[in-house]
Structure formats: C-alpha cells, structure tokens
Amino acid sequence: MSASALRAKRLAALLFGVAGTTLLVGLFGRLEARWVALGWVALVPWLWALDRAGSRREAVLSGVVLGMAFNAAVFGWFPAAIQSYSGAPLVLCWLAFLLLAPLMELQFITFALARHHLCQVRVEGPWAFWYVPLTGALVYVGTEWLCPKLFAVTLGQGFYPSELLRQGADIAGTHGLTLVILLANECVLAAGKALVEQGPRGGSRRALAPLAVLAALVLGGLGYGKLRYWQVAEHEAKEPDLVVGVVQANITKYEKLAAELGTYDVDRMILDTHYQLSDELLRHRKLDLIVWPETVYPTTFGTPKSEAGAEFDAEINAFVSRRRVPLLFGTYDLEQAREYNVAMFLGPGRDGALARSAYRKTMLFPLTEWVPESIDSPWLREQLPWTGYWKRGPGPQTLALQLSEGRSLRIAPLICYESIFPGYVAEEARGGAELIMTLSNDSWFSGTPAPRQHLMHAVFRSIETRLPQVRVTNSGISALISPTGEVLTEVPDAQRGSTAVTVPPSPRLTTLMVAWGDWLRPTALVLSLVLLLAPSLLARRKARPDTTG
Numbered sequence: 001m002s003a004s005a006l007r008a009k010r011l012a013a014l015l016f017g018v019a020g021t022t023l024l025v026g027l028f029g030r031l032e033a034r035w036v037a038l039g040w041v042a043l044v045p046w047l048w049a050l051d052r053a054g055s056r057r058e059a060v061l062s063g064v065v066l067g068m069a070f071n072a073a074v075f076g077w078f079p080a081a082i083q084s085y086s087g088a089p090l091v092l093c094w095l096a097f098l099l100l101a102p103l104m105e106l107q108f109i110t111f112a113l114a115r116h117h118l119c120q121v122r123v124e125g126p127w128a129f130w131y132v133p134l135t136g137a138l139v140y141v142g143t144e145w146l147c148p149k150l151f152a153v154t155l156g157q158g159f160y161p162s163e164l165l166r167q168g169a170d171i172a173g174t175h176g177l178t179l180v181i182l183l184a185n186e187c188v189l190a191a192g193k194a195l196v197e198q199g200p201r202g203g204s205r206r207a208l209a210p211l212a213v214l215a216a217l218v219l220g221g222l223g224y225g226k227l228r229y230w231q232v233a234e235h236e237a238k239e240p241d242l243v244v245g246v247v248q249a250n251i252t253k254y255e256k257l258a259a260e261l262g263t264y265d266v267d268r269m270i271l272d273t274h275y276q277l278s279d280e281l282l283r284h285r286k287l288d289l290i291v292w293p294e295t296v297y298p299t300t301f302g303t304p305k306s307e308a309g310a311e312f313d314a315e316i317n318a319f320v321s322r323r324r325v326p327l328l329f330g331t332y333d334l335e336q337a338r339e340y341n342v343a344m345f346l347g348p349g350r351d352g353a354l355a356r357s358a359y360r361k362t363m364l365f366p367l368t369e370w371v372p373e374s375i376d377s378p379w380l381r382e383q384l385p386w387t388g389y390w391k392r393g394p395g396p397q398t399l400a401l402q403l404s405e406g407r408s409l410r411i412a413p414l415i416c417y418e419s420i421f422p423g424y425v426a427e428e429a430r431g432g433a434e435l436i437m438t439l440s441n442d443s444w445f446s447g448t449p450a451p452r453q454h455l456m457h458a459v460f461r462s463i464e465t466r467l468p469q470v471r472v473t474n475s476g477i478s479a480l481i482s483p484t485g486e487v488l489t490e491v492p493d494a495q496r497g498s499t500a501v502t503v504p505p506s507p508r509l510t511t512l513m514v515a516w517g518d519w520l521r522p523t524a525l526v527l528s529l530v531l532l533l534a535p536s537l538l539a540r541r542k543a544r545p546d547t548t549g
Contacts, residue, residue: 017049
C-alpha cells in the first residue's frame with residue numbers, strides 16, 4: 001500500500017474516531033442520568049484513532065478537529081446567544097466560535113501530542129504500561145489550568161446527574177472526576193485492544209489488569225459517594241431553620257424594554273413586580289431573608305443619578321423597614337466614577353436605621369461586562385458598542401448579614417459568572433461562610449441548555465465546600481441546593497415564580513477543596529512535565545559512556 005493510501009486510511013480512522021467520541025460526549029454532556037455511563041467509554045473511539053496517528057501533525061490535527069466538534073456538540077447554543085447580544089451576523093459568530101475552539105479546548109491538542117510522543121519513547125519497568133495513560137491524563141488536566149476556558153467546562157461535570165459519583169468533587173473538584181474518566185477510558189481501550197489483538201483466549205489475561213483498575217475506579221467512586229452521604233447526614237448541625245424568600249420575576253432584556261417604555265417606567269415595573277411577589281411570600285410564611293436576583297435594580301443604589309433614582313432608593317429602604325425583613329438584591333455601586341456590579345444587603349441596624357453592606361463582583365464576563373484597561377480605548381468602544389463598563393471587585397470575601405431578632409448569618413456571596421470558579425468559592429468557604437448565596441442573570445441564554453449548565457456549576461460548588469446554596473436568578477433556574485448537590489427546590493427557566501425555601505444546615509465537614517483550593521490542576525501540570533521529560537533524560541543518561549574505572 002502506498003504512503004498516500006496509508007495516510008488516507010489513517011485520516012479516515014481519525015475522522016471516524018472523532019465522530020464517535022463527539023457523539024458519545026455530546027450525549028454524556030446533556031447532563032441526564034441515562035447517559036452517565038457513557039462517560040466511561042466516550043473517549044475510546046478517539047483514543048483508538050489517536051494510536052494510529054503516523055506523525056505529530058496528525059496527532060495535532062486529531063486534537064484540533066475534536067476540539068471543534070466538542071465545542072459544537074456541547075456549546076452549539078453559544079453563537080446564537082452572541083448574535084442576539086451583539087447583533088453580529090450569525091455566520092460570523094459561528095466562524096469565530098469554531099476558529100477559537102482549538103484555543104478553548106487546547107487540552108485535546110496537548111493530550112494528543114503527549115500521548116503520541118510517549119508512544120514513540122520506549123518506557124521500561126513494571127509501570128511502563130500505565131506510564132502513557134497516566135501522563136496523558138495529567139497533561140489534559142494540567143492544560144485546563146494553564147489555559148482557562150470561558151465556561152470552565154470539563155469532562156467530569158458529566159457526572160452531575162449521578163448522586164454518588166459527583167460526591168468525589170470535594171476531593172479535587174470536577175477536574176478530579178475528569179482525571180478518573182480519562183484513566184477509565186484508557187482502561188477500556190487497553191482491554192479492548194488485548195481482546196482484539198490476541199483473541200478471547202490469549203487476550204483475556206492481558207485485559208484483566210485494566211479491567212480491574214476500571215472496576216476499582218467505578219466502585220471506588222460509588223463507594224466514596226455513599227460514604228460522604230452518610231457523613232453529611234451524621235454531621236448536620238442542629239440550628240434553627242433559616243427561611244429565605246426567593247423571587248424570580250422573569251423580566252428580561254431591560255435595554256429593549258427601556259427603549260420601548262422609557263427607563264423610569266421599566267424600573268417602576270421591575271420594582272412593583274418584586275414588591276408584589278415578595279409580599280405574596282410574606283402573607284403565607286415568616287421569612288428570615290428576601291433575595292432578589294443580579295442587577296434587578298438596574299442603576300446605582302445609594303448614589304442616585306437622578307431625582308427618580310433617589311425616589312426609588314427611598315422606596316426600597318421603606319419596603320425593608322415596613323416589612324421588617326432583610327433584603328439582599330442585585331444593583332450597581334458607584335465610587336469615584338467607578339461602577340460595580342454588587343449584591344446589596346439592607347437589614348436591621350442601630351436605633352431603627354437600616355444597616356447596609358455590599359459585595360462587589362470580581363469575576364466579570366470578558367468584554368460584555370468588563371474590558372481590561374490595557375486594551376480599553378475609544379476605538380474599541382466604537383467598534384464594540386455592547387462592551388461593559390463595570391470594574392472588578394476586591395476578590396473573594398464573606399458577607400456578615402444581621403437578620404431579625406438578633407440572628408446573624410455569614411454568607412459566601414457569588415454573582416453569576418463567579419460560580420464557575422471553584423478556587424474562588426473555596427476561598428470564601430475558608431472565610432467561615434455558612435451558606436453560598438448566588439445572584440445571577442441568565443436571561444441572555446434563556447431557552448438554551450446554558451441555564452441548566454450554570455446550575456450544574458452551582459451544584460458542584462456546594463459539593464466541593466459542603467455548604468448549602470440559595471441561587472436566585474431573574475429568569476431561571478433559581479434553586480435551593482443541599483451540601484450533597486441535590487436540587488431541593490427549583491423555579492424553572494423562563495417562568496415567573498416566588499418560593500420560600502428552608503435552608504438545610506451546613507454539616508461543617510472539611511474537604512480537600514476547601515483546605516487546598518483548586519489544587520489538582522497545577523499539580524497535574526507539574527507532574528506531567530516531569531513524566532514527559534523523564535524518559536528522554538533517562539535515555540541520555542544511559543547513553544553516556546562509562547568513564548569510571
């Protein structure tokens with residue numbers, strides 16, 4: 001067979017492998033319980049094709065193509081969302097999305113390169129068989145730390161529907177689950193190759209070791225999940241119930257409404273709707289706290305820009321004073337011409353006055369919320385008129401809330417995009433937080449898989465910190481999440497609703513994620529570099545002539 005025919009055969013195998021893995025990962029990424037088991041085999045077609053790559057170029061190509069296919073399968077909704085927000089042509093949004101895919105999914109390329117390189121190097125010793133799979137998995141996870149992604153997606157998040165398997169995230173986050181998935185797929189591939197190459201009789205003994213490791217990974221994950229469920233139940237603190245009123249008004253696209261109705265009328269409608277929904281909750285139950293979503297009051301609070309703004313500020317203060325229930329709500333904060341996206345708290349203070357405190361959002365969405373000063377310019381603003389003007393807050397911090405009847409509560413506040421950063425949330429948990437409180441605005445992605453994916457991130461933050469969470473959004477999905485990641489109460493996407501939730505007490509369990517933060521990814525990067533260089537260094541050492549004696 002000619003060289004060109006062999007190359008064509010390898011490329012056909014590559015496309016077949018990418019197509020198979022894209023299909024399986026696409027189903028796995030739907031976050032449905034019926035597809036969870038696919039995580040153990042989803043990468044096998046691509047790994048099989050990658051073993052047939054004849055050069056580094058073909059290995060890189062396989063990573064590039066898979067990255068593009070992966071993004072299209074999991075985030076196919078994103079180009080349309082960008083088109084809706086920016087007004088750019090949909091074709092241009094898709095083109096930019098696909099061209100950026102190799103950078104957004106760089107781990108596929110580095111994994112393919114590392115695996116191809118190590119397969120060309122002769123590794124000797126008792127651990128030779130596991131050297132390539134382990135090093136490749138560490139390269140994959142390490143790359144995800146070196147090149148952060150816009151939505152922090154990783155394979156391990158596919159275990160979200162599994163009540164037991166997802167509990168392992170409190171050890172090393174969702175990237176720890178990704179490491180498990182990568183190793184498990186390598187085991188399936190190794191067992192399959194042994195049986196195909198040597199037949200059932202000759203290959204069964206060779207397949208035994210990888211199948212045993214696979215069984216240990218699966219059963220270990222399930223067993224650890226059972227253990228953590230039991231520990232959470234055993235360590236639940238005996239504390240008075242905390243009842244929080246969650247308000248989801250499903251009022252979206254403020255800018256469009258303001259253009260049609262006028263800014264004053266839109267603000268009037270937003271506030272009246274939230275007053276009404278809050279009062280409905282108060283008529284049926286005593287509340288310790290009312291929470292409205294991110295930027296629900298879409299102007300500065302406390303530093304009004306107009307007489308109408310001062311009127312609304314006074315009205316919100318009066319609402320809290322008369323109902324005698326603290327309020328946490330999303331708004332803007334202004335300081336020395338710098339504007340921030342904040343979670344504002346109004347509660348009981350001294351001598352009948354209201355106490356006020358604010359948490360400023362730090363992790364802002366690139367361009368739409370924040371533009372780095374190094375690239376900000378009048379030209380950029382003219383070309384991209386939809387770019388945001390907010391400034392970054394000071395970083396992770398807890399917020400002490402003084403509730404009614406002298407009760408206090410320390411929360412880990414998060415605003416929207418911040419919930420995808422495990423290290424950020426872990427730092428707030430180390431600050432003594434008793435509850436994660438997330439205010440979000442997911443309206444730009446309503447009607448797509450994005451609200452469910454955002455909720456998935458929130459669930460993992462509760463598992464990693466073993467803290468309950470109240471999540472309040474303007475259009476969905478608002479939720480109460482337990483320390484084991486169960487969604488106890490939910491207000492669906494694109495629906496108006498208010499609900500009173502009883503927050504489960506924190507079990508006050510320590511986790512590696514809280515103690516060490518997002519530790520696995522940088523560790524994986526260092527270890528992978530060591531393992532990649534070790535064979536070459538050892539080979540050079542052996543090749544040196546013996547000058548002794």
